Amino acid sequence: MEFTKGHGTGNDFVILPDPDGALDLTPDLVAGICDRRRGLGGDGVLRVVRAAKHPDGVALADTAEWFMDYWNADGSFAEMCGNGARVFVRYLLATGLATATDGTLPVATRAGLVRARVDGDTIAVEMRRPRLYDTSHATLGGLTLPGMAVDVGNPHLVCALPAGIDLAELDLTRAPDFDPRVFPHGVNVEFTTPGGPLDGSDGHVLMRVYERGSAETLSCGTGACAVAAVALRDAARDTGTITVDVPGGRLTITVTEDSCWLAGPAALTATGTLTPTALHPR
Numbered sequence: 342m343e344f345t346k347g348h349g350t351g352n353d354f355v356i357l358p359d360p361d362g363a364l365d366l367t368p369d370l371v372a373g374i375c376d377r378r379r380g381l382g383g384d385g386v387l388r389v390v391r392a393a394k395h396p397d398g399v400a401l402a403d404t405a406e407w408f409m410d411y412w413n414a415d416g417s418f419a420e421m422c423g424n425g426a427r428v429f430v431r432y433l434l435a436t437g438l439a440t441a442t443d444g445t446l447p448v449a450t451r452a453g454l455v456r457a458r459v460d461g462d463t464i465a466v467e468m469r470r471p472r473l474y475d476t477s478h479a480t481l482g483g484l485t486l487p488g489m490a491v492d493v494g495n496p497h498l499v500c501a502l503p504a505g506i507d508l509a510e511l512d513l514t515r516a517p518d519f520d521p522r523v524f525p526h527g528v529n530v531e532f533t534t535p536g537g538p539l540d541g542s543d544g545h546v547l548m549r550v551y552e553r554g555s556a557e558t559l560s561c562g563t564g565a566c567a568v569a570a571v572a573l574r575d576a577a578r579d580t581g582t583i584t585v586d587v588p589g590g591r592l593t594i595t596v597t598e599d600s601c602w603l604a605g606p607a608a609l610t611a612t613g614t615l616t617p618t619a620l621h622p623r
């Protein structure tokens with residue numbers, strides 16, 4: 342099985358080319374591949390399959406040639422992965438599987454069509470405008486934090502830390518508890534604290550994330566979009582550009598009237614051959 346490894350601000354993925362959808366990808370196989378000691382290691386898997394050849398992509402096959410079949414590290418599916426989409430596009434361009442027409446490239450995902458724009462090291466993807474839909478809370482250790490539920494195609498809970506709690510000190514080795522009535526399919530939880538003023542940005546936020554299906558990651562693109570939407574709501578603005586710093590780097594989010602652009606670096610780091618039968622069984 343041929344693979345490529347890549348990351349966007351430290352959110353890392355194993356990319357599996359499977360143009361005709363012939364690969365028998367199972368939750369156990371994905372979990373084995375993403376195992377950081379006994380597999381390749383990754384926050385998730387991006388299977389590269391023609392939209393026409395995947396049941397979840399076929400409806401978009403007229404608009405996008407490629408479908409991003411995203412899986413979390415534990416073998417579960419997610420509707421959307423913002424950093425994954427950026428790395429997916431880097432892969433399509435680097436391998437010549439696609440070219441950007443007028444600098445843009447459409448990609449089919451479970452959350453619908455995303456449009457990518459390429460500018461050197463930076464890849465930006467246009468996704469749906471985040472929708473703030475409920476208040477809820479997360480509990481971490483003994484700490485219960487109020488938060489805002491945000492739909493970015495996948496579910497998020499954005500929790501601002503109160504003064505006196507240091508973002509860097511949070512223990513994210515264990516999953517935060519959340520209300521399953523608000524998030525019946527699980528949730529990605531973002532913890533935030535304000536960043537200092539930045540020129541050319543309407544806001545600056547520092548974020549850490551505990552991802553559904555992948556535990557703490559160094560970055561989450563859809564999570565950063567959720568955080569940006571909450572920051573704009575707090576500033577009584579409808580649109581604007583928010584800089585979100587994550588442990589793996591910097592993301593720039595531009596929320597418009599009807600969409601959301603997520604921009605940042607995306608890199609490919611290795612290629613090789615994987616021996617599925619040698620992976621540790623889950």
Ligand SMILES: N[C@@H](CCC[C@H](N)C(=O)O)C(=O)O
Nearest residue numbers: 419422423424495561562563
């Ligand atoms: N890291 C991703 C989000 C991946 C999916 C998430 N874990 C979920 O289950 O919804 C991103 O960059 O958006």
